[in-house]
Structures are given as structure tokens and as C-alpha cells.
Amino acid sequence: MVNYKKTTTTTSTTIKTADGATKTTTKTSTVYDRLRTFATPESAIPLDTVNRLMTSPRKQYADANTYAHLLEPQVGPSFKYPADFLWGFATASYQIEGAVAEEGRGRTIWDEFCDTPGKVIDATSGATACDSFHRVTEDVALLKAYGVKAYRFSFAWSRIIPLGGRDDPVNPLGIAYYNRLIDTLLAAGITPFATLYHWDLPLALAERYNGLLNSEEFPKDFERYARVVFQSFGDRVKHWLTFNEPYCSSKLGYGWGNHAPGRTSDRAKNPVGDTSVEPWRAGHSILLAHARAVNVYRTEFQATQGGKIAITLNCDWGEPYSDSEEDKAAAVRYLEFYVAWFADPIFLGDYPESLKKQLGNRLPAFSEEEKALVKGSADFFGLNSYTTRLVENRDAAPELDDLDGNVIQHTAYSNGTPIGPRAESVWLFVVPWGLRKLLNWLDNRYDHPDIFLTENGCSVPNENNLTKEELLNDQFRVNFYKGYLNAVQLAINDGVKIKSYFAWSLLDNFEWADGLQTRFGCTYVDFDTFERIPKASARFVSSHFKAHTIEE
DSSP states (O other): OOOOOOEHHHHEEEEETSSOOEEEEEEEEEEEEOOOOOOOSOOOOOOOHHHOOOTTTOOOOOOTTOTTTTTOOOTTTTBBBTTTTTHHHHHHHHHHHHOTSSSTTBHHHHHHHHHSSTSTTTOOOTTTOGGGGGGGHHHHHHHHHHHEEEEEOOOOOHSTTTOTTTTTTOOOOHHHHHHHHHHHHHHHHEEEEEEEEESBBBBHHHHHHOGGGOOOOHHHHHHHHHHHHHHHHTTOOOHHHHHHOOHHHHHHHTTSSSTTTTTOOOTTTOSSSSSSHHHHHHHHHHHHHHHHHHHHHHIIIIHHOOOEEEEEOOOOOOOOOOOOOHHHHHHHHHHHIIIIIHHOOOOSSOOOOOHHHHHGGGGOOOOOHHHHHHHTOOSEEEEOOEEEEEEEOOOOOTTTTSSSSSSEEEEOTTTOSSOBBBOSSSTOOOOHHHHHHHHHHHHHTTOOOOOEEEOOOOOOOGGGGGOOHHHHHOOHHHHHHHHHHHHHHHHHHHHHHHHEEEOOOOOOOOOOOGGTTSSSSSEETTTTOEEEEEEEHHHHHHHHHHHOOOOO
């Protein structure tokens, strides 16, 4: 998931009027590191109000005082997901495991980032997180009680190969931990759905050659790591993701500097980094590393292990801010800079023309051999999605540090009506109809692939300050899932081949630069005692799929 830093500036302008008097005007603007223009409402109509207002999502501008445009008509109770549909909850190693110095685990860029003052809002880290390293049995029992079909988790590279490199030793204790997790899942009848890399790069690789910025060394080290993982667990794991959200690893880690390793042109954040080139270099390295790992799996393991492998990309729908042709083109460009940056090379063979045009030689080029290796390197389309933006064309020439396609992103319509209720996270607005549009757009652009939804969820406004009773009765999150699962059902009825849904997240956890202050879990976690208590949202997601899934 994405985190953003809010910056509010106030400027005053004094002019002389015709009669010689002076007039001062004051303008306050709020900018987020990801978004150039971002109008944030101070309050939002509760979703229970929204659920009573179901009209077309593009009715929009006239509805200044309601969210009547938010939800589409509801799918009826007779809807059924296919018998092979996988549903469950998702997590990531650094966000839940803890035990960062136990059983041979090496340090990661996130350990280093969290140790740097000012990088995490509450000065916490993943050092203990949810203590899941010591609670495999408890967490799997929780999943079984929820009735899930699958559980998405990630391996910690530094727990398996502490120094990360292709000539560095494998840690047998790390292998044993993940064997224990996988075997416990299977014994409970739960399908493991595994991610190789969820942002926690071994620190040694960053120190040796700047990690993702080295497109020669990084793909080779990742290939060896992937081979070790396939050899160790591929007899039991049949669903693989190479990377989680390369957009975030590249732009937040090497562009805006809000995530590890925090490189950026903003010298107030970091003395090193170049936003104009490093995100594109990092993304290029990820694509090459992904392709090499997929090639290893396909040539050495897939025939005998029988699994599927892909990458999971994040994207939030971009709706044109107006009906102008310029804004319509800007919305497509936004999507190309967001998701097609990675999906086009994998499914179509090269970067989008819009990226090439704007970035020129700042965008690395594939050799013909690399194009052939990358193209087709996914057995399905992995997708994380949370919200929607309104996208306006920017008339001025793009700046060198522009990472979004020279557009302006809004979260309110031109009349000031917010696009939807805002969650606790400043970037997350509840807009279910956007997910349906995104799923259809991806289906059309990439020739109808199987789509596995690997993350979708939300934080609740002020959740960390609620009483435990209030926190457990998380109706805002319940209504989020009602809307977004309805959008998934509508997309399936549209003909989109959606094969899974993973709610983010199983547990309240360490939310990256937001620390422990922002909760996405369907299960409450007391970060002092590590007690787990199901929230209302966990019961809702569980009952939803039990009611709507065909039994095998």
C-alpha cells in the first residue's frame, strides 16, 4: 500500500488597487508527495448513508450534497463465485513477523530506514510488529476460523539468505520457519499464495551496489534467491508472485523518498538520490529480475511442481476530471504511468509510448533479448487496488521530477464534492465503482487475462484513537468491503476473469511510514500483548464468501 506525506503551504499576495489602497489575498494549498494537486475534504458522509444512495457513478456533478454517484446497483444474493475462486486475507513479512534479529535473519533496508529519526511517523518499526514469527499456529487457526480458502504472505529474503547475494549462504533456520508456516496452512486446508519480495531488500545489497539501481547485479541475485525458494517450497506452493507493487518500490523508495531506502532529489529528506532518473532505473531492474525469476521457474520447476507465477501490480482507477478530450487523454496517461509502466512490457512487450515520449533517455531501454525475456512473463495478472482519482490534464510542460504523466490528481469534483468518504489514510477515498472500471480497462488492454485481486482494504477514520469496543465494530470497513466486493461481482458479470480476492489485511500491522498509527486489519492486534480479536469486518468478509461461493 502507498503512504504519502502531507505538506500545507500558505502564500499571501499584496497588490495595489486603482484607488491606491492595498489588498492582500491569502491562499492555502495542500500537497501530498505523490499528488501534485489533492483536494481533501475535512469530513465525509458515512458509508451507511452512501449505501442508501445507489445511482449511476457518473451522475456526479449535480449531487453536491450527497454521494449518490458512489455505488452502482447491487448484485443479488444469487450471485456465486466459481468453485475454484480463491479468497482470503493478505499480509507481508516485514509488517507482521517481527523477530528481526532472531534465527539468523539479516538486516533489511526497512530496518535501516526505521532506525533513521523522522522516517516513521511514530518512530516505530517492524522489530516486533505482530510477532507473527512466534505465532504461526495462532494465526493459521485464526485463518481457519474465518474459513478462508487461501492466505497470501511474503517471504523475507533476508531470513532465507541473510546477506542476499548469489554467493552468500542460505539460512536453514529461515527455511525451517517458512516450512512450518506452509505446512501448518496446508494442514488447515488453506492454500498458500506466496510473494517473493514485499519491499524488504537485504541491506547488504543496498550497501554493495545500491540495490534496485543496479540492473546488472540485482536481477542475478534475485534469480538465485528465487531458485532457492522454488527448490525449498515449490512442492507445496502453487501460486507465486515475484514482486509486490513495483510502482511503490520504485517511486516511493527512489522518487519521493517516503519509503526505504528513501532516496530522492528532495535534500530535506535525503542527501542522495535523483528523482528524475532513479525511479525508472529501479523499475527497470525489477522487470528484469522478475523475468529472470519467472524463466527459472518455467525452465526448472513448473513442469514438475505445476504452479503458476506472475507479479502483482498496484493501480487505482483514474476518472477524467471533466468530459474534455484533454482530461480523457490525461486519465489514460495516468494509468499508463501507474500500471502500464510494468504491465505493458510483461503483456505487450515494451514500455508505453507515453512514457517514452515524456521521459526520453531517462527511461531505460530493453535490448531485444530482454524484451523477449520480459514479454509473456506472467501466467496471470496480479492486482492491488484501493481507491480512485479524478485526473485533469496539466497544460504546462512536464517537470523532470514528474512521475505521474504530467497530470493533476483530484479527490473532489469541480463543485467541491469529494469523490467519496475518506479513510484514515490521507490517500484513500472509498470509490467502489472505480474498481469495476479498472478491472474492465485491464481486461480490455491485456487481452482478457485471469486477474487475481491480491489486495483490497481500508483504514478507518481515527481508528487508532477509538475505544476497543468501537474499534472492533468497524462498520466503516464493513461498508467498504460491501461496496468493493459488489464491484468485483459486477466486473465478473461483465465478463472479467477474476480468480481471487484477498482482503488487506488479516491483522493490524506495521503500516510502513505510518508506523502503528494506521490500522488496515480485519483482526485487531494489541501491539503490547499481541492479542488478536476479530473485528466485524472479518466476520463480514467471511460470511460474504461463505454465502456466495459454490462448494466444490
